[in-house]
Amino acid sequence: MIKLWMAPAGLHIEPGRVLDAKELARIHALGFYRGWPASEFETFLADRDTPIYVACDAKRRIAGFALIRVVADEAELLTIAVDPKWRGKGLGTALLKAVFEDLLATPARRMFLEVSEDNAAAIKLYGREGFETISTRKGYYAKPDGSQATALVMARDLD
Incomplete structure (x- = not known):
């Protein structure tokens, strides 16, 4: 059974597939100075502890994605990226809500x-x-x- 979540603008969210790696790398590079290569996304997609959630249309054209890592009772959002033409439409929120919902079935609590x-x-x-x-x-x-930017480390409870 494939998990699906609703997303704005006629899109839906579903688990990523290894075949998505090249497109995920393209979208990631549009949002980050140092984008990750497709080979890195292939590795993540092959590991059940690093699920990727993709927002796409009925023809599976990907508009954005979220990548997490689950270890014991913690989860980490490794990256989230939305294609620039889809930004400002609530996709980031929809991706996070799908992640939070899916994490309820795991031991992750933060x-x-x-x-x-x-x-x-x-x-x-x-x-x-x-x-x-x-x-x-x-x-x-x-x-x-x-130059270098400071990272804010952020957290939230999942339950």
């Missing part, structure tokens, strides 16, 4: 993430979804100009 302190849109999204900043990591992210 979720963590890191986000660049200058990524205002993501910080706003995470705040709306109950995440709170618990610490920082200075110089965590490289920026195109050679």
Whole structure:
């Protein structure tokens, strides 16, 4: 049985497949200075402890995705990315809600993430979804100009 969740703009969310790796790498590179290669996404997709949730249309054109890691009673949002033409439509929220719902069937009770302190849109999204900043990591992210950005470490309970 394939799990499906509803998403805005006529999209739905479903588990990622190994065949999605190239498209996930493309979308990730549009949102991050150092995008991850398709081979890394293939590795994640082959590991049941790193599920990927893809938002796509009926023809399976991917608009965005969320990648998590589950270890014991904790989950980590490794990355979330939405194609620029789909941003601002509630896809990030829908992806997080699908992740939270799916995690209810796991032992995970808390979720963590890191986000660049200058990524205002993501910080706003995470705040709306109950995440709170618990610490920082200075110089965590490289920026195109050679400088480094501080990461905010955020967390929220899942139950």
